[in-house]
Amino acid sequence: MNVLEIAGLSASICVGISLGLIGGGGSILTLPILVYLLHINPVTSSAYSLFVVGTTSLVGAITYMRQRQVDYRVALVFSVPSFVAVYVSRHFLLPAIPETLGAVGPLVLTRNGLIMVLFSLLMLGASLSMIRDGGHTGRVGRTKGLKLPLIGAEGALVGLLTGLVGAGGGFLIIPVLVLLARLPMKMAVGTSLLIIAVKSLLGFTGDLRHVAIDWPFLLCFTLLSVTGIFIGTYLSRYVSGSRLKKSFGYFVMLLGVYILLREVS
Template sequence: MILPALAFGAVVGGLLGLVGGGGSILAVPALVYGVGVPLAAAIPGSLVVVGASSAVAVLPRIRRGVHWRLALIVGGAGTITAYLGAAVNRMLDQKILLLAFAAIMVAAGIRMLRRTEAVGGSCSLPEGGVNWRSCLPKAILTGAVVGFLTGLLGVGGGFLIVPALALVLGLPMALTVGTSLVIIVINSLAGLGAHVGQMHFDWAVIGAFAAAAMAASLAGGRLGRRLPEHALKRGFAGLVLLVAVYVAFQAVTSR
């Protein structure tokens, strides 16, 4: 299981570094179907991977590439609802969780296929900043939704956070990626806290997956700056949709 963990960890981390979010949505299906980790352990295990690789990926942007106030507001709102999501997770059947995961992956893939430009939302300022006080209700609502999904499905939420920061809150793209990564770290920690009693997995396997993801996230971040953003998002969207179909098929046909 170590070799598959290294391979799939590299893929997830590389995608996270390339597109600044969204790679984490593949962590759960990669752990379940690629590495063979049970879903109950894959959800908290994916949060370890997502949080660690996002923390590494944000290091080059930590000084000038993060809007810390919004990151703390959105991330803080999510820490509360992450526990609610984890509570709902324990009440649902595995098939329902996998189908919900597939549905969210489809929504994320379709969103990435659309041509969207970060032209600023209602909270953006003419000089390129953000009036975070007027954005406070939107920021709290965004954090609450993403935090719930983090606890429910073990995703960092980058595929939701990036468009929310850029298009809803109006954060410039120069700050969106780094801010998103900080929020993912906060959400992952909150999700881990909510799943603390369920962390019964092979730490060697999860550690190998996380180590490969962290290394690949740095390499992906460097490569991503050289490739067209539109091409990256379209390619990733196609991959997400294919995995969503596979996850849904497995959920429907499994006994």
Template sequence: MLTLCILGAAVGMLMGLTGAGGGILAVPLLVFFAGMAVTTAAPIALTAVAVTAGIGALAGLRQGVLRYRAACVMAGVGVAMTPLGLWAAHQLNDRMLMLVFALLLLLLVATESLCQKKPHPKAERQACVLDPLTGRLRWTSRCSLSLMSAGAAAGFLSGLVGVGGGFVIVPALGRLSNLDMRAVIPTSLAVIALVSLSSLGSALLWGSLDILLALPFIVGAMLGMLVGRRLAGYLAAASLKRSFALVAAAVAVMMAVRAMS
């Protein structure tokens, strides 16, 4: 139980610091350090991710930086895609799911590296731009479709491998819009919470959630989220991204080796 609590704290802290990443590392941590199968670890991870992301999103809402309309658009499509992802997960064995996870982690590292090297797109090239008069996003068809696509990817991956989808949402919002990170992180957390709850509901229908194992993981994740939120203002974003990319790459290699062995 203590191990699960510590692992949950690590996941929650990552989510508090970055607005993403915790979900995609939750399952590998449970697989390696708690000895769970991917199909057992995924719903436990989703439960903790949904609760902790909800806490972070509510904090952003109180501060007035959460873009709730954008979050609802992405989450709405994501919720519709989660049953498809969950169905796909049950068509694969544990080895294949671990390989998929390793591929996702490596893709995440590659995406982060490319985003750091490429210059940020100019406002006129971004799909979703803030109106300087109202301070709200201009809702064009291009903006809506772009956000819906990001939400669909997050929802499918949430159902497939039990990730919250923040590693899709945060880069997408950063590239598609001119929102600053103070708005991107809570908006991402809101999407993660809603999509994860949907995936969790589907997992409950499949009867694959162990509540007794999930509780200590959730408690640890909640505590970690609170600590991460406090530390976020004192740490450099670039250093956090580099550190997370290194951890993700190492975990990806470990997952691939385990799947092949």
């Protein structure tokens, strides 16, 4: 193993720590680690990201389920359209995108480049959400009379983005659960982890026919990430989630700008 490979595998622990601490950020870290440190192409990396984030989120969701911090009704309303959008985008839409999309002057737009540009834009949007809502803790509310169609529409949009770039979408899901579903923050995190887990793993099944999977590597990376979620869950007892979320938002913003400049230069 070279230095970058060791750094990439070590960084996989940070994926789980992020999910354990603030209920999101796993895919935002996973894809750059796989692409830039481990030099795996973006299409394969997006598939790996779905498996890593899905499995790690499932482990975290089980912990919240035991604490009765998951709202299954809201999860169902959000998840069903999201699941459909993920499966359709991974199984049909992404394979239909040609390797080379065209050229603008000296800049050649490829499918891999498009994925990374979309991902960087998603990172910038997520970072603004984290910075703006970092201190929002949500409030307890009943699910009766909620804007269920709007929650479902948001689920479909997040599912489409998940399918295209391999992102679990935690930082897109949590604001919806807090602001529209009126869930308290801890329950929003638990519900988000369950949604991310099922949605990501379902999306991954759409890749099994199109992507060659290096299972020993993927399972090793995932195991380290799962280790990280236990660390993150433990640290969450002592670290201010709102302050951490805002600080992480600024980090994600810088990383998103870096990826965007790298891909368009």
